[in-house]
Amino acid sequence: MKPLYELKNIYYQYPDGTIALDNINMKIYEGEVVAIIGPNGAGKTTLLKILDALEFPKKGEVYFEGKKLEERLLNDIEFMKYFRKKVGFIFQDPDTMLFSPTVWDDVAFAPLHLYDKDTAIKVTEKVINEMNLNHIKDKHPYNISGGEKKKSSIAAVLSITPDVILMDEPTSYLDPKSRNYIINLIKDLKSKNKTIVFVSHDPNLITLADRCYILNKKIIAEGTPREIFSNVEILEENNLDVPEITKLFKLLLDDKDLISKINIDNLPITVDEAYNILKDLLKSKT
Amino acid sequence: MVNSVKLINKTVEHVIKYISEAVFSEKFARNKDGFLQKLDPRIKIIGLIILVITTVSIKHIKVLLFLYILSLVFCILSRIPLLYYIKRVWLFIPLFTGIIILPVIFLTPGHPIYIILKKPYYIAITYEGIKYAVLFTLRVATAISYTVLITLTTRWDEIMKALNSLGVPDIVITIMTLAYRYIFLLLNNVLEMMYSKKSRLCRNLKLKESWIIAGKSMGALFIKTQRMGEDIYYAMLSRGYLNEPRIFTNFKVKYYDIIFLCFIILISSISLGYDRLIL
Ligand SMILES: Nc1ncnc2c1ncn2[C@@H]1O[C@H](COP(=O)(O)OP(=O)(O)O)[C@@H](O)[C@H]1O
Ligand SMILES: [Mg+2]
Numbered sequence: 001m002k003p004l005y006e007l008k009n010i011y012y013q014y015p016d017g018t019i020a021l022d023n024i025n026m027k028i029y030e031g032e033v034v035a036i037i038g039p040n041g042a043g044k045t046t047l048l049k050i051l052d053a054l055e056f057p058k059k060g061e062v063y064f065e066g067k068k069l070e071e072r073l074l075n076d077i078e079f080m081k082y083f084r085k086k087v088g089f090i091f092q093d094p095d096t097m098l099f100s101p102t103v104w105d106d107v108a109f110a111p112l113h114l115y116d117k118d119t120a121i122k123v124t125e126k127v128i129n130e131m132n133l134n135h136i137k138d139k140h141p142y143n144i145s146g147g148e149k150k151k152s153s154i155a156a157v158l159s160i161t162p163d164v165i166l167m168d169e170p171t172s173y174l175d176p177k178s179r180n181y182i183i184n185l186i187k188d189l190k191s192k193n194k195t196i197v198f199v200s201h202d203p204n205l206i207t208l209a210d211r212c213y214i215l216n217k218k219i220i221a222e223g224t225p226r227e228i229f230s231n232v233e234i235l236e237e238n239n240l241d242v243p244e245i246t247k248l249f250k251l252l253l254d255d256k257d258l259i260s261k262i263n264i265d266n267l268p269i270t271v272d273e274a275y276n277i278l279k280d281l282l283k284s285k286t
Numbered sequence: 287m288v289n290s291v292k293l294i295n296k297t298v299e300h301v302i303k304y305i306s307e308a309v310f311s312e313k314f315a316r317n318k319d320g321f322l323q324k325l326d327p328r329i330k331i332i333g334l335i336i337l338v339i340t341t342v343s344i345k346h347i348k349v350l351l352f353l354y355i356l357s358l359v360f361c362i363l364s365r366i367p368l369l370y371y372i373k374r375v376w377l378f379i380p381l382f383t384g385i386i387i388l389p390v391i392f393l394t395p396g397h398p399i400y401i402i403l404k405k406p407y408y409i410a411i412t413y414e415g416i417k418y419a420v421l422f423t424l425r426v427a428t429a430i431s432y433t434v435l436i437t438l439t440t441r442w443d444e445i446m447k448a449l450n451s452l453g454v455p456d457i458v459i460t461i462m463t464l465a466y467r468y469i470f471l472l473l474n475n476v477l478e479m480m481y482s483k484k485s486r487l488c489r490n491l492k493l494k495e496s497w498i499i500a501g502k503s504m505g506a507l508f509i510k511t512q513r514m515g516e517d518i519y520y521a522m523l524s525r526g527y528l529n530e531p532r533i534f535t536n537f538k539v540k541y542y543d544i545i546f547l548c549f550i551i552l553i554s555s556i557s558l559g560y561d562r563l564i565l
Contacts, residue, residue: 049520052520052524054520054523054524077528080526080528081526084524084525084526085526088524089521089524091517091520091521093514093517095471095474095514096514096517096518096520096521097518097521099467099470099518099521099522100443101312101315101316101441101442102316105443108534109522109525109527110525110526112532112533112534113525113526113527113528113532114525114526117534120534121534142470142474156525157525160525160526
């Protein structure tokens with residue numbers, strides 16, 4: 001299978017000299033959910049900006065559907081429209097995405113620029129209804145709650161039904177209810193076979209990924225969430241967290257009296273997995 | 287001292303909130319039934335700018351009063367609360383005119399009304415000085431009134447689109463749009479900073495202390511706002527923005543617009559003629 005994105009030896013430096021990315025090689029396939037994990041300042045946001053062709057690497061190449069992404073290609077209106085419809089970027093801070101006088105206008109911004117006016121109105125109304133934003137659609141984005149802002153900024157991207165969705169720390173600063181909303185949204189998008197690349201520290205989110213990269217300017221590790229979470233040293237070195245449930249089982253396994261009684265191949269990384277292990281364990285007792 | 291800090295904070299907070307809510311939510315611009323809201327934005331901008339130019343050329347208070355009252359009539363017809371409008375205009379007047387006008391009141395030669403000093407310099411408030419001050423203030427107020435009417439009754443995107451179709455280049459439009467959003471961000475960041483500082487500090491700061499902290503925060507604030515501004519531009523690009531404003535409504539000049547423009551030209555000619563030839 002040909003990759004959707006292929007990154008070759010990417011190097012990125014900001015004008016002030018900060019090196020954000022160094023020698024990144026990465027492939028992302030269609031329909032995949034990829035998590036990017038890394039400490040603050042690791043270059044995660046910069047990487048997403050490169051994937052969205054907002055920034056271009058100083059060295060190295062990015063290929064999207066086999067085409068090299070460069071400024072010249074994005075200046076071609078045909079390609080620009082194709083690419084912008086195909087790839088949506090949900091920024092970390094919804095305030096940067098909400099700049100219109102009403103929520104409705106913000107949701108309509110992308111459709112208005114990428115479709116004809118009638119279609120734009122239609123798709124905007126559709127996504128507003130689907131995401132239950134009717135009660136806030138006429139409000140100024142300044143006057144809505146944090147969770148509503150996040151939802152509006154998501155609607156502003158989903159209005160063009162992109163096939164590839166980039167999300168920068170989608171659950172940061174959100175309350176538990178909104179966090180669950182994001183988790184379900186990712187599950188839903190995954191079931192629709194969308195390609196998702198997200199940045200997150202949130203173990204509950206990371207377990208949704210098919211594949212993870214640990215990034216700290218360079219790629220430190222790559223693997224499935226399970227492989228990544230069992231690599232405790234690397235996680236600790238990079239200030240990253242393991243799901244609480246995994247920690248619990250690690251403690252149990254480290255206990256010499258118990259180790260013979262629990263017999264598992266893999267540490268659980270989700271509550272569901274832990275539930276199954278415990279269920280089997282308790283059943284075998286009786 | 288402590289109270290003065292509190293007062294400044296309160297005032298700044300109030301002003302910022304006011305601007306964020308009133309200006310950026312474009313509440314009145316979206317009321318499509320208003321007299322000015324119904325106009326084609328291009329015609330409206332041209333018409334009101336004609337009135338601004340007329341206003342600054344007028345030399346008699348009577349004519350200016352007439353033009354000022356006309357702006358109030360426009361305001362009422364556009365369903366903007368009169369008091370809100372008047373406040374909005376006069377809020378800025380002291381800043382603009384105070385500096386220019388104060389010396390004029392004392393320095394214009396003429397009949398003294400109140401003598402302040404005889405020696406070593408003769409300083410007096412004169413009748414001519416006052417008259418000039420009133421004329422000048424009223425002229426500025428009227429000109430600002432018409433300009434404020436444009437921004438109150440037209441959405442920002444529409445103003446940009448109108449200016450664009452009247453020949454203002456794309457790059458200027460993009461810069462103005464970004465500047466508009468940048469100001470909003472900056473205001474919000476200031477507000478956020480004030481709130482977060484309030485919750486962190488239990489005791490009240492002395493004025494000097496608070497200035498030191500403000501100075502330090504200022505740097506951080508500008509870097510943060512600058513990066514956010516950059517991200518806003520990226521967020522626009524990411525959603526297909528191409529340095530060209532796009533809006534849902536198509537501009538179309540109707541009879542209503544032509545009648546409005548004729549009316550404005552008539553009013554301007556009469557005002558100017560009366561001002562120059564008769565008075
Ligand atoms: N606009 C910018 N100008 C200069 N340096 C920047 C800019 N944006 C980010 N950086 C720096 O680049 C590095 C990587 O930033 P970023 O990609 O935002 O990291 P992350 O998202 O992983 O926290 C950081 O050291 C950050 O301070
Ligand atoms: Mg980041």
